[in-house]
Amino acid sequence: MSNQQTLKILHAGALRKPVVECAKLLNEARLGLDIQLESCGSRACARQVREGKVVDILALADPMLFDELLGPEYVDKYYIFANDQIVLAYNEFSKGSGEINPKNWFDILLREEVTFGRSNQHLDPCGYRTLMVWQLAEQYYERPGLFGQLDQRCRGDLIYPKSYDLASDVLVGKLDYAFEYLCVVNQFGLRYLTMPEKINLSNPAHADYYKQSTVSLQGRHSGEMITIPGAPIEFAIAIPKNAENPPLAKDFLDLILSKKGQQILEDCGLIPY
Amino acid sequence: MRTVKEETQNPAFAYIAGRIDKMLVPTLLYCLAHKPDHGYGLIQKVNESGFSEIEADPATIYRNLRRMEEDGLVISQWETENTGPARRSYHLSPEGHQALDYCVQLVTEKVITMQAFLEQYQREVKEIE
Numbered sequence: 001m002s003n004q005q006t007l008k009i010l011h012a013g014a015l016r017k018p019v020v021e022c023a024k025l026l027n028e029a030r031l032g033l034d035i036q037l038e039s040c041g042s043r044a045c046a047r048q049v050r051e052g053k054v055v056d057i058l059a060l061a062d063p064m065l066f067d068e069l070l071g072p073e074y075v076d077k078y079y080i081f082a083n084d085q086i087v088l089a090y091n092e093f094s095k096g097s098g099e100i101n102p103k104n105w106f107d108i109l110l111r112e113e114v115t116f117g118r119s120n121q122h123l124d125p126c127g128y129r130t131l132m133v134w135q136l137a138e139q140y141y142e143r144p145g146l147f148g149q150l151d152q153r154c155r156g157d158l159i160y161p162k163s164y165d166l167a168s169d170v171l172v173g174k175l176d177y178a179f180e181y182l183c184v185v186n187q188f189g190l191r192y193l194t195m196p197e198k199i200n201l202s203n204p205a206h207a208d209y210y211k212q213s214t215v216s217l218q219g220r221h222s223g224e225m226i227t228i229p230g231a232p233i234e235f236a237i238a239i240p241k242n243a244e245n246p247p248l249a250k251d252f253l254d255l256i257l258s259k260k261g262q263q264i265l266e267d268c269g270l271i272p273y
Numbered sequence: 274m275r276t277v278k279e280e281t282q283n284p285a286f287a288y289i290a291g292r293i294d295k296m297l298v299p300t301l302l303y304c305l306a307h308k309p310d311h312g313y314g315l316i317q318k319v320n321e322s323g324f325s326e327i328e329a330d331p332a333t334i335y336r337n338l339r340r341m342e343e344d345g346l347v348i349s350q351w352e353t354e355n356t357g358p359a360r361r362s363y364h365l366s367p368e369g370h371q372a373l374d375y376c377v378q379l380v381t382e383k384v385i386t387m388q389a390f391l392e393q394y395q396r397e398v399k400e401i402e
Contacts, residue, residue: 063358066358067357067358071357072356076356076357077353077355077356077357077359078357078358078359079351079358079359079360080313080358080359080360081361083331083335197330202330202331203316203330203331204313204314204316204317204331205316205317205320205329205330207317232313232331234313236358257351257361262339271331271332271335272335273311273312273335273360273361
């Protein structure tokens with residue numbers, strides 16, 4: 001019986017706040033629930049489920065992961081529920097922040113004294129999306145070699161397992177800048193620079209332009225590499241086939257997809273569908 | 274057929290009338306009159322159409338769709354019948370079809386006024402030069 005009252009949620013770090021808010025609402029409506037939340041980079045989340053982790057709700061920062069890593073054995077249906085964009089996060093003391101703008105951000109990042117981070121593309125969609133933004137920026141700003149210069153400067157400890165941790169380090173001043181989702185920046189109350197729509201992966205109207213960027217990633221099987229094209233940033237949620245509490249998972253899913261859920265998502269800086 | 278006065282007393286129609294110059298809501302209604310669609314597809318169609326003077330970024334489109342739903346012009350539902358990805362799909366309500374007719378009426382009136390302006394300009398300014 002105790003199993004019926006437990007809801008296990010595995011989610012992208014970027015979705016932390018809206019997932020927590022929805023969990024609180026569900027808890028208020030149905031007292032006595034044991035809601036267990038866990039987060040990591042979305043690719044890492046999907047791999048955990050593939051490797052046998054059992055959860056009732058899986059919320060990821062890229063719908064493609066459901067097809068690429070989980071379907072149809074683990075998930076046969078998923079709901080694409082929100083949109084976001086990549087921004088450049090910083091704090092009030094970040095070097096060069098007083099002069100940064102959409103036309104010079106890359107020159108500021110390439111200054112010797114400036115540090116900037118991104119997340120790991122093999123673990124977190126924000127990581128491969130950042131690499132796509134750099135590729136698109138090279139073309140958009142007509143700066144041959146820009147991708148390589150940014151990539152060369154952002155190595156080793158500057159590549160984090162998940163984007164959520166990047167924001168936290170920008171907040172405390174450990175990093176000057178980080179490539180982040182707008183919703184994460186809002187959740188941390190950070191300052192940010194909005195990039196042009198043609199490179200920030202936000203707008204389906206530019207989907208064909210985004211496709212010009214590609215990133216190679218570890219595939220479904222060990223040693224396999226796949227190449228994925230750029231696409232507008234979307235978030236998706238599903239009840240895995242092996243969920244232990246599908247009725248409770250359905251209640252959570254219905255909540256996040258409801259009008260109330262839309263309001264929570266919007267308050268957290270996402271664009272709800 | 275409703276009169277313009279009756280229609281502008283309806284808050285949804287008054288909202289449309291106040292923003293007819295931007296052409297975003299008429300374009301959304303027009304796209305949905307062809308067939309139901311989700312926001313992702315509507316963003317692409319609105320941009321491709323060139324009818325709207327407002328840039329169709331996702332925030333603007335979804336905010337307008339939510340407002341149109343609150344006003345009863347569109348009805349949304351999640352596509353749940355098939356496996357794979359599901360998106361919220363929108364279709365026009367009977368009120369939405371009336372709103373599109375109302376948009377056509379407003380645009381027609383504007384075209385007549387603008388046409389009269391052009392003719393008067395040709396006649397009274399251009400031909401005198």
